[in-house]
Amino acid sequence: MASITEDERKRILRERRQAKMAKGKASDRLNTILNQGSSVNANTAVSVLDVPEQATSTIKETKPTSIDDNTVHEDPEIQDIDTVIQKIARTDSLNENPAQPPDMDALFNQIFGGASGAGFPSDSTAPGADGNDNADPFTQMMMQMMGGKGGDINNPFAGSSLPQGMPEISTYDSEMAKYTEYQHQLYEWRFLIVRYGLMMFNFIYHFINEPFFRSSSLISVRSNTFHTSSFMTWFVSCEVAILSAYYVLCFNRFNHHVSGNSWVIKLLDMGLMVLPQLARYKQLVITLFGYYDLLSIILNDVSFMVILFGLTSYIT
Amino acid sequence: MTPYSILLLVVWFLTAKAIVSTAGKPSLHNLAWMVYMKTVKGGTHVKLHDKKQELIAINKEKKAISAQDEYAKWTKLNRKADKLSTEITQLQLEVNIDRTKVNKLIDWIFTILITIPIWFCRVWYRKSLLFYLPSGVLPYPLEWALALPFGLTGAVGMSVWMFAVNQVISSVIFLVSFPLKPSVSAPSKEEAVNNKNNK
Numbered sequence: 001m002a003s004i005t006e007d008e009r010k011r012i013l014r015e016r017r018q019a020k021m022a023k024g025k026a027s028d029r030l031n032t033i034l035n036q037g038s039s040v041n042a043n044t045a046v047s048v049l050d051v052p053e054q055a056t057s058t059i060k061e062t063k064p065t066s067i068d069d070n071t072v073h074e075d076p077e078i079q080d081i082d083t084v085i086q087k088i089a090r091t092d093s094l095n096e097n098p099a100q101p102p103d104m105d106a107l108f109n110q111i112f113g114g115a116s117g118a119g120f121p122s123d124s125t126a127p128g129a130d131g132n133d134n135a136d137p138f139t140q141m142m143m144q145m146m147g148g149k150g151g152d153i154n155n156p157f158a159g160s161s162l163p164q165g166m167p168e169i170s171t172y173d174s175e176m177a178k179y180t181e182y183q184h185q186l187y188e189w190r191f192l193i194v195r196y197g198l199m200m201f202n203f204i205y206h207f208i209n210e211p212f213f214r215s216s217s218l219i220s221v222r223s224n225t226f227h228t229s230s231f232m233t234w235f236v237s238c239e240v241a242i243l244s245a246y247y248v249l250c251f252n253r254f255n256h257h258v259s260g261n262s263w264v265i266k267l268l269d270m271g272l273m274v275l276p277q278l279a280r281y282k283q284l285v286i287t288l289f290g291y292y293d294l295l296s297i298i299l300n301d302v303s304f305m306v307i308l309f310g311l312t313s314y315i316t
Numbered sequence: 317m318t319p320y321s322i323l324l325l326v327v328w329f330l331t332a333k334a335i336v337s338t339a340g341k342p343s344l345h346n347l348a349w350m351v352y353m354k355t356v357k358g359g360t361h362v363k364l365h366d367k368k369q370e371l372i373a374i375n376k377e378k379k380a381i382s383a384q385d386e387y388a389k390w391t392k393l394n395r396k397a398d399k400l401s402t403e404i405t406q407l408q409l410e411v412n413i414d415r416t417k418v419n420k421l422i423d424w425i426f427t428i429l430i431t432i433p434i435w436f437c438r439v440w441y442r443k444s445l446l447f448y449l450p451s452g453v454l455p456y457p458l459e460w461a462l463a464l465p466f467g468l469t470g471a472v473g474m475s476v477w478m479f480a481v482n483q484v485i486s487s488v489i490f491l492v493s494f495p496l497k498p499s500v501s502a503p504s505k506e507e508a509v510n511n512k513n514n515k
Contacts, residue, residue, distance in 0.1 A: 010385065017384075175503035182500035189494045192487055215447050217319040222451050222470050229453045300487055303480035306462065306472060310480075313447035314320045 026050050184254040191246055195301055198238045203308045206231045215309040239301060243294055251290050262289060319446045322437065326474070327481055329434050334485045336426060338493070348422045349415055360414055364407040371400045438474065445471040 004012070026047035034045060206213045210229055214221060264285060271278045317325075336344065353361050374397045383390040443466045449459060451470060459470045467473040 013385070172503055172505050179500050179502050182497075185494060185497075189491065192491055196487075196491075213450055213453060215449050217445075217447050219448055221448050229450075231453050232455060300483050302458070303483035304487075306476065306480040307484050309449055310323055310447055310472065310477060313323070 021049070024050070180254065184250065187246075187250050187254070191242065191297075195238075195242055195297070196304060198242075199235070199301060199304050199308070202231060202234045202238065203305065207312065214315065215313040217313055235301075235305065239298060243297060246294065246297065251294075264289075319444065322441055322444065322474075323446045323477065325433075326437055326478060329430055329437070330478065330481045331485055333430050333434065334482075334489060336430065338489055341423075341426075345419045345422055349418055352414075352418050360407055360410045364404065364411050367400055367404050367407060371397060371404060374400065434478075438478065441474045442466065444474055446474065446477050447472055 026049035027045065030045050030047045206229060210231075212221075213229060213231065265282070268278055268282055268285060272282075353359075374393055378390060378393045378397065381390055381393075445467050448471050449462070454462075456469070462476050463469050463471050463473065465473070465475060467476075
């Protein structure tokens with residue numbers, strides 16, 4: 001007898017299996033497998049091949065979430081949330097254009113659009129945004145409270161003709177906030193280099209040229225001998241120049257941004273919901289934050305001076 | 317200890333503290349765990365690694381054969397894979413416990429080497445005068461302020477020294493770290509709208 005190839009053997013086996021399955025008795029075979037060849041047939045499992053067609057369809061109908069009728073596996077191992085959302089939206093009869101995936105931004109806009117106040121630009125399609133008579137009374141009240149009372153402090157678009165697309169603006173705003181933060185840090189970094197450079201130069205110059213310009217762990221440096229040093233004059237002059245430049249370049253430009261991140265301003269914003277009168281103090285707090293920024297520059301420079309004196313105290 | 321050595325010691329401890337807080341504890345924990353894995357041979361993590369490799373090999377073998385044509389072999393491999401999975405779960409738990417122990421050890425080391433010495437210096441040397449400023453250089457109000465809270469006017473104490481060191485270290489860290497950050501370009505409104513439309 002001629003030997004058959006591996007492929008032929010597989011094909012013959014497959015055909016035999018299919019012929020066997022075509023005969024029926026799928027439940028019997030299943031129970032034989034489940035009993036592991038035991039003579040006592042305790043299992044009464046019914047094979048899916050023996051279940052009538054109607055019963056199968058009933059089971060399918062009663063399934064709570066049928067995601068896709070075309071799927072081969074009814075319960076895929078991993079479901080992508082985007083796919084699920086798209087498929088649910090596709091089956092939604094209210095959707096006018098089922099072929100397109102739902103716009104999540106538009107969805108959020110519909111949810112939150114009604115609560116947008118004067119401080120935020122809103123989509124014209126959002127309920128209550130157009131200021132008509134059908135608007136939510138709470139929204140109207142909030143818009144009246146916030147209108148023209150400093151509600152636009154953190155919003156660069158307030159008072160201007162607002163663009164129609166809320167999501168684009170929010171993305172633009174977040175990118176702009178990142179850019180402003182980076183620019184602020186960039187200016188701080190440049191100023192820091194200049195400040196430390198000037199302080200270092202001032203200190204080294206006096207350290208070399210003035211013999212009494214020495215700190216020490218010995219109290220003898222505090223002798224009653226009167227010395228005059230130009231160190232402090234130069235220090236103050238540099239500070240005034242630096243702070244003036246910082247004020248001109250950064251104070252008004254980044255002040256709102258820096259203070260906006262503060263918890264005090266956030267607390268104040270929360271308080272504004274209850275007490276609208278607090279709005280008049282918000283600008284004051286923002287200004288104080290700006291001055292605190294300037295004060296911290298002075299403190300940092302004095303600290304640097306103290307460090308230089310401390311580290312050179314060993315030399316004396 | 318001489319005032320100058322105390323001064324330097326404080327600088328050292330505060331610098332170490334600033335570096336640790338800048339690097340972040342999780343990254344230091346990860347680093348310590350990597351060192352632990354490389355140095356300790358024959359630990360639970362090695363067994364876990366071996367078992368995982370074995371499971372990968374079995375899964376590959378399982379995928380290479382047909383479950384219908386070679387049912388017995390496939391079932392045998394499947395049973396083996398199940399057994400290995402159980403073992404891996406157990407070993408993973410043990411490795412997690414080991415990792416927690418290593419993290420705790422690192423935290424203790426930081427506390428003993430950095431936090432406790434800083435507090436010790438803060439309390440023990442609170443009245444020590446670290447150095448005196450030269451007379452006639454700084455104005456009196458500034459000298460008085462720098463001597464707070466316990467020092468004589470013209471001297472610098474521990475509190476002011478620690479404050480100054482912290483301020484300068486944070487500035488130096490910012491000075492070094494900022495250029496390493498990726499730059500942010502200015503956004504354009506049109507681009508944002510176009511991106512949205514393209515979606």
